[in-house]
Amino acid sequence: xxxxxxxxxxxxxxxxxxxxxxxxxxxxxxxxxxxxxxxxxxxxxxxxxxxxxxxxxxxxxxxxxxxxxxxxxxxxxxxxxxxxxxxxxxxxxxxxxxxxxxxxxxxxxxxxxxxxxxxxxxxxxxxxxxxxxxxxxxxxxxxxxxxxxxxxxxxxxxxxxxxxxxxxxxxxxxxxxxxxxxxxxxxxxxxxxxxxxxxxxxxxxxxxxxxxxxxxxxxxxxxxxxxxxxxxxxxxxxxxxxxxxxxxxx
Amino acid sequence: xxxxxxxxxxxxxxxxxxxxxxxxxxxxxxxxxxxxxxxxxxxxxxxxxxxxxxxxxxxxxxxxxxxxxxxxxxxxxxxxxxxxxxxxxxxxxxxxxxxxxxxxxxxxxxxxxxxxxxxxxxxxxxxxxxxxxxxxxxxxxxxxxxxxxxxxxxxxxxxxxxxxxxxxxxxxxxxxxxxxxxxxxxxxxxxxxxxxxxxxxxxxxxxxxxxxxxxxxxxxxxxxxxxxxxxxxxxxxxxxxxxxxxxxxxxxxxxxxxxxxxxxxxxxxxxxxxxxxxxxxxxxxxxxxxxxxxxxxxxxxxxxxxxxxxxxxxxxxxxxxxxxxxxxxxxxxxxxxxxxxxxxxxxxxx
Numbered sequence: 001x002x003x004x005x006x007x008x009x010x011x012x013x014x015x016x017x018x019x020x021x022x023x024x025x026x027x028x029x030x031x032x033x034x035x036x037x038x039x040x041x042x043x044x045x046x047x048x049x050x051x052x053x054x055x056x057x058x059x060x061x062x063x064x065x066x067x068x069x070x071x072x073x074x075x076x077x078x079x080x081x082x083x084x085x086x087x088x089x090x091x092x093x094x095x096x097x098x099x100x101x102x103x104x105x106x107x108x109x110x111x112x113x114x115x116x117x118x119x120x121x122x123x124x125x126x127x128x129x130x131x132x133x134x135x136x137x138x139x140x141x142x143x144x145x146x147x148x149x150x151x152x153x154x155x156x157x158x159x160x161x162x163x164x165x166x167x168x169x170x171x172x173x174x175x176x177x178x179x180x181x182x183x184x185x186x187x188x189x190x191x192x193x194x195x196x197x198x199x200x201x202x203x204x205x206x207x208x209x210x211x212x213x214x215x216x217x218x219x220x221x222x223x224x225x226x227x228x229x230x231x232x233x234x235x236x237x238x239x240x241x242x243x244x245x246x247x248x249x250x
Numbered sequence: 251x252x253x254x255x256x257x258x259x260x261x262x263x264x265x266x267x268x269x270x271x272x273x274x275x276x277x278x279x280x281x282x283x284x285x286x287x288x289x290x291x292x293x294x295x296x297x298x299x300x301x302x303x304x305x306x307x308x309x310x311x312x313x314x315x316x317x318x319x320x321x322x323x324x325x326x327x328x329x330x331x332x333x334x335x336x337x338x339x340x341x342x343x344x345x346x347x348x349x350x351x352x353x354x355x356x357x358x359x360x361x362x363x364x365x366x367x368x369x370x371x372x373x374x375x376x377x378x379x380x381x382x383x384x385x386x387x388x389x390x391x392x393x394x395x396x397x398x399x400x401x402x403x404x405x406x407x408x409x410x411x412x413x414x415x416x417x418x419x420x421x422x423x424x425x426x427x428x429x430x431x432x433x434x435x436x437x438x439x440x441x442x443x444x445x446x447x448x449x450x451x452x453x454x455x456x457x458x459x460x461x462x463x464x465x466x467x468x469x470x471x472x473x474x475x476x477x478x479x480x481x482x483x484x485x486x487x488x489x490x491x492x493x494x495x496x497x498x499x500x501x502x503x504x505x506x507x508x509x510x511x512x513x514x515x516x517x518x519x520x521x522x523x524x525x526x527x528x529x530x531x532x533x534x535x536x537x538x539x540x541x542x543x544x545x546x547x548x549x550x551x552x553x554x555x556x557x558x559x560x561x562x563x564x565x566x567x568x569x570x571x572x573x574x575x576x577x578x579x580x581x582x583x584x585x586x587x588x589x590x591x592x593x594x595x596x597x598x599x600x
Contacts, residue, residue: 041451044320056457062446064319065459067342070312073304077316077324078446080274080300085320085448103312106305 007031009040009060016054020213020220023052023119025177029187030090030117031059033194043086044078046071048100050092051125069100072107075114086197088115093134094124097157101133104159104205111168111202115193118159121210122231129215133157136234141215160207160240164248170202172240176209176232178224185237201244209235254429259397259419260285260327262430263353264293266398267325270405270436272351273299274317274324276310278332281365282421283355286327307332311339311352318348319458321445323405327353329421330371331362333379340414341380345460347475349408351401352386353417355424358583366583367421369505372560375418376534383472385479387415387486388533390504394428400531406437411482418533420556422506422585482535489537490529493519497526499598500544502565502575503554504530506585511554514591523599533561541568550598551575554591556584 006012010031017023034040043061047053049068056063066074071089079087096104096118107114123141124130131144134156138147148156160172171193175186186208193204209231211223218226240249257265264286267275275290287303294301304310310326317324328336333354343350354375358368378384387407389400397419404415446456462468490508493515494500503511508529518525526548528540541551550573553562559577566575578594580586 040449042448044446044448046316053461056459060449060455062448062456063458064316064446065346065457065461066315067312067338070308070315070339073309073312074316074319076302076309077274077276077313077318078320079316080302080313081317081320081322081324082447102305103309106309 007035009034011058011060013057015058017051018214020211020223021051022177022210025183026117026119026186026208026210027055027058029183029190030088032187033191034061036191037194037198039086039194039198042084043088046075046078046087046089048089048091048095050095052090052092052119053126055090069095069098070103071095071100072103072112072114072116076107076112079112079114083113086194088117088194090117091119092125093120093122093132097133097159105163105166108163108169108203108205109166111170113197113200113202115197116203116205117190118205118207119210120159120207120235121212122156123212123215125212125215129212136230156234158235160205163205164240168203169205169241170243171196171204174207174209174235174237174240176227176237178211178227209237253433254431256427257394257430258285258425258427259394260355260424261289262394262398263327263401263417264289265432266401267351267405268293268297268299269432269434270323270402271439272323272325272405273297274322275300276302276304276313276326278304278307278310278328280329280332282357282424283327283329283353285424286353307335308338311336314350315339315343315346315348318343318350319446321442321447323409323439325351325353327355329355329357330359330368333371333374337380340386341378341382341384342460343414344378344380344384345382346458347412348458349412350414351404351408351417352414353401353419356418356420358581364583365421367506367585368556368581368583369420369507370557370560370581371418372533372555372557375416376536376564384475385413385534387411387413387482388418389415390418390531390533391423392505392508392529394423394426395430397423398430398432399434402434402436407486409439411478413482418505420506486532487535487537488531489540490531491540492527492529494526494528494540494544496524497544497548498524499526499595500548500551501525501527501554501591501595502530502541502551502561503527504533504561507554507556510586510588511591513588514595517588517592518595523595525595530561536564536568538568541565542570545569545572549573552578552594552598554578554586556586557581
């Protein structure tokens with residue numbers, strides 16, 4: 001009896017992520033959803049610039065590497081080229097909420113029929129731990145060595161809340177993957193985001209509150225706790241927009 | 251005589267792109283190329299194509315990147331400041347070896363500059379424009395008919411060599427109206443087995459990518475790309491020679507400057523001065539051969555440009571500085587008059 005099998009949509013190759021990094025978990029959830037929906041052969045994924053830049057080597061579907069922050073624009077092109085294809089982007093907080101904010105907001109405003117998986121771990125991982133647009137007030141990073149000071153660099157951006165003000169997007173939900181129940185809930189959300197696209201409903205974004213033990217300077221276990229204690233109070237989980245039932249969280 | 255229609259240069263580009271099988275256009279408003287987008291906005295929905303006004307030039311070129319990845323003919327158009335913004339995306343197109351067409355209807359710069367015609371993006375376009383070692387195929391039309399023909403040629407060459415082709419026009423070319431014959435043959439797009447169209451579970455996944463972290467491999471990719479560029483140089487270099495056989499003075503000019511210069515050459519000939527014109531049609535690859543040949547019999551080249559002297563450097567390189575090369579120019583949206591060019595010719599003949 002097979003109790004567990006690796007998803008087909010995730011290639012059997014070593015991932016380069018640090019110990020305790022949650023990218024592997026989210027990759028697996030996305031791949032499981034692709035498998036369950038039977039869409040691997042018609043799915044095109046867009047990798048970002050950041051820690052998950054090499055996601056193109058990990059997913060078994062066709063993959064495109066985009067310039068930093070431009071994945072929603074590239075996805076728009078791919079989807080418009082053939083609307084019968086399933087197109088998703090996989091982006092971090094620097095990519096999506098800093099340099100690529102315009103592309104994110106406008107893809108959402110157009111209700112572009114794509115799926116966005118947004119990993120928010122409040123730091124730039126790939127370049128060695130700089131302050132992100134989502135870094136918390138007081139958070140120490142390489143470029144906020146005395147802690148993020150809102151007088152100098154403002155406040156962290158809540159992407160789901162920001163986008164929920166737009167008429168356009170179909171579905172916005174924030175999840176996390178720091179525990180088994182949360183991982184299960186995250187998968188349900190990701191599946192909904194892909195199903196929405198297949199049904200032609202439009203733009204779905206799933207924000208995954210994640211960790212970066214390496215650049216947070218914590219053990220993986222403590223990083224999971226830090227998500228619970230520091231991240232979730234500022235980034236509450238939940239559905240921020242669901243046009244299928246008119247839900248907008250206030 | 252074939253059917254001709256009276257069209258603006260910008261409209262001729264748009265209609266020619268449609269004739270070439272382009273069904274995806276992404277743009278952002280900027281003068282003086284606006285008619286391209288306006289034309290596409292009207293036509294594309296009627297023929298099952300996509301016109302999308304992007305949120306920025308950056309987004310537009312990345313939408314182009316997406317459609318090019320999917321293996322379809324795709325274009326964007328802009329004018330000088332907008333092309334700077336597209337530079338990032340054009341570099342990524344080059345790095346990922348994707349075919350696309352970019353139109354630059356140039357205006358005066360730098361910065362916001364003005365909205366009148368210019369050729370001051372010669373360096374930017376012939377040297378690549380963005381970061382990294384790469385080239386675009388740069389086509390310089392000098393009539394509305396050529397605006398259409400170069401657009402079609404651009405799509406064909408882009409597909410053939412997996413490169414970005416640029417139609418480098420200027421505000422005059424974009425805005426002027428001339429009769430155009432749009433009945434031309436178009437080579438169908440080749441098979442694109444590398445395109446990310448979905449595996450259909452029948453093949454290994456395709457990856458469109460410009461990242462290569464191993465220096466030995468990135469070096470090989472760069473060298474292979476430049477070997478392809480050598481083929482482009484050998485096969486696709488285009489130019490026009492006008493009255494060059496016995497010329498003592500040779501004008502070098504492209505686009506609108508070549509049209510003005512032709513008048514000046516005719517006038518000079520009437521006065522008994524043996525003037526001629528070399529008109530590069532591909533600015534990259536630059537036509538070295540006619541300049542090298544002319545350097546054996548002319549006593550001076552005059553580079554006529556709508557900039558502070560950019561192509562003049564290529565004229566000097568191509569002619570190996572064997573004879574003097576002087577500049578006859580106007581800038582900032584001004585166009586040299588035939589009289590100004592004639593004066594330069596007369597001066598050179600003395």
